[in-house]
Amino acid sequence: MQSLKSRIGIQNTATKEIYTFETNATVSLFYKICTIVFFGCGNNFMFDDLKLPRKVVEICRIVSKVLGLLVVMLVCSTSTAFFTQHNLDMMHKAKLWLYGPPLVTLNVLYFNTVLRKNQIKKLSYTIAVVLRGMFNDEELEKEMVRKTWRFSFAFAFLVIGLFSSTGIVTGYVAGTTNETFTIMIPAWPDLNDHSHAASIARIAHYCIWLMLLIRVGCLYFVILAVTIGLQFQFSIMCNYFHSLNIIFAGEDSHEEKENNYEEAFKFGITMHYLTLWCIDQTQVTFGVAFSSQFITNLVTLISLMVQFMYMDRTFGNCLTVFLYAGAVLTSTGIFMWNAGDVTFEATKLHTAMFNSGWHNCRGRASVRVRKMLTIAIRQAQDRVTIKGFGILELSYESYISMVKLAYSVFSVLSQK
Template sequence: MQSLKSLLGIQKTATKEVYTFKPNTTVSLFYNICALVFLGCGTNFMFDDLKLPRKVVQICRLVSRVFGLFVLMLMFSACGAFFTQHNLDMMRKAQLWLYGPTSLTLYAMYLNSVIRKEKIKRLGYTIAVVLREMSTDTEIEKEMVKKTWRFSYAFAFLVNGLFFCTGIVTGYVATTTNETFTTVVPAWPDLNDHTTAASIARIAHYCVWYIFLVRVGSIYFIILAITIGLQFQYGIMCNYFHSLNSIFDGDGTHEEKEQKYEDAFKFGVKMHSLTLWCIDQTQVTCGVAFSSQFITNLLTLIALMVQFVFMERTFGNCLNVFLFAGVTLTGTGIFMWNAGDVTYEATKLHTAMFHSGWHNCQGQASLRVRKLLTIAMQRAQDRVTIKGFGILELSYDSYISMVKFAYSVFSVLY
């Protein structure tokens, strides 16, 4: 581990690891993402100190602790409702399953990320600094930044839309009928309790639910930045190996060009090895998140389908269900689509190695390069995957299969 830290440029002090780096486009992206995450959950996942006023940092951390306590109370209340709320109709039972178990799986994802914060910092540093210093491509980096923010904006829009739509629809129902303003089914008060204290408690549950969404949703941005960064890293490596052909167009003797090509190819192999290390670390640091998201997606979709069957199909109710489904499917898609793109982009690397210009070498240099090329291509042909539960490969195909599986379970039950 010490040799790896030396390779990455990490220095250990008495209190923390210190990372040395020069700013670049990917570093700026990670910094902005981590700054937003810090404001959302009070945890810094950036490998550098955030350039925020000290007073703001202190307030955010204090508020985060208080909000964390509120979120835990909300989760206990949502799970306790299974034991205190009786005589619920099918619509409310589905709502009970929609918020109770899923809150546990989602918060497990959040806690796992906080526990593995230092590993996530090291992983982000390797992607944004070490690999970018080895080789980069301005156009590819720009496209990476655009894609990351597109997914981030879309997910943030859906989450906020879900929160406000749920409040508006539930509030409208509460004011026009005898129903109570109930979003998250709580352990207390009873659903038929119309007292002032009960109404205040339900509004508090609704507000804390937003805090829960913000804290958990923040982790999605970190995982999104990591997986998209790895995806475009393979594009950068492919460009790097393609560019090695130009070595033989430069000045100098053929022997000098052969030696330069061989050294450059070995450097590319080293970059590939470091990228594979990042893939392994992504599995280690984000594996719980991938697995938790799968369980959450399954439970949520089944509960939403049950709700849709038994609810009154007004515009507001349908919009609320569709938004909830959209947030769930998009949240799962953030993981599975981009993890699948990593697998797809990795399949192009061995072809790029083959077209790197090895055929220009002659004699002993050709023999050495061909042996190196064979080993490197064989390694590059190994399937690169990110998995949930250690067995479920995250990809477009598995995403479709998971949605179909949720519908199959619903069909069997109802």
């Protein structure tokens, strides 16, 4: 690991690791996202210090700890509700499953990601600084930045829309009927408790739920930035290998051109090695996040279908279920589609290597280059995937399979 650190420009001190870099569009993107994440959860995932006033940093960290404690209390409340809430009808049992297990998995996701904060810093540094410093395509980099912000804003809009619409519809139902303002089933109060203390507790649960959505949602910004960054890294490498043909168009002697091509191809292999290292680190660092996302959405979809089957199909109830299902399906798709794009873009690399101009080499240089090219292409042909649970490949196909699995499980349960 020490050799890799020195290669990518990380220096150890007695207190922390120091990253040396020059600013580029990708670094600016990570900095802005990590600043948003810091305000959302009080943790700095940037490989550099955030340029924020010290007082602001201290306040954010204190507030984050307090909110973190409240979120843990919320998770405990929704989990113990399985043992304290009795005599629930099928619709409310579905709501119990809709929030209980998913809140646990999301909280596990949060703590696992925070524990791997230093690994995330090394990973993002390698993508934003080392790989971009080796070779970059400014047009592709601009498209990467635009796509990252597009998906980040879309995800934020879905989360805020889900929170707001759920509160508005539930509040309207509670105001026009005899039902209580119950978003999730907590350990206390009881569903039929109309006291002021119970009403305050339900509103508190609702507000703390927003805190959890913000904390976890901010971490997904980092995951999006990394996966989209890796997707475009493979596109940039394809452009790099295609550009090697230019070497043989110069005015140097053919022998010098062959030497330059050989060195440039070796440089590309090093770039590919570091990219594959990033893929492995993404799997290690965010594997729990991808697995948690799958479990959360599977349980959520099944619970929503059960709830829809047993509830009174009023406009407000249907709107809540459809909005929740739409937000879940879309947010899951955002991550699984981008992870699938990494696999798709990686399949183009071996073709770019083959079209890099190796056929211009002659004699001994041709022999050396062909051997090197064969090994490099064989390595590039290995399927590059990001997986959940270490076995489930995240892609367009697995996204459809997840939806079908949820419906299949619901069909089996509904027959009992």
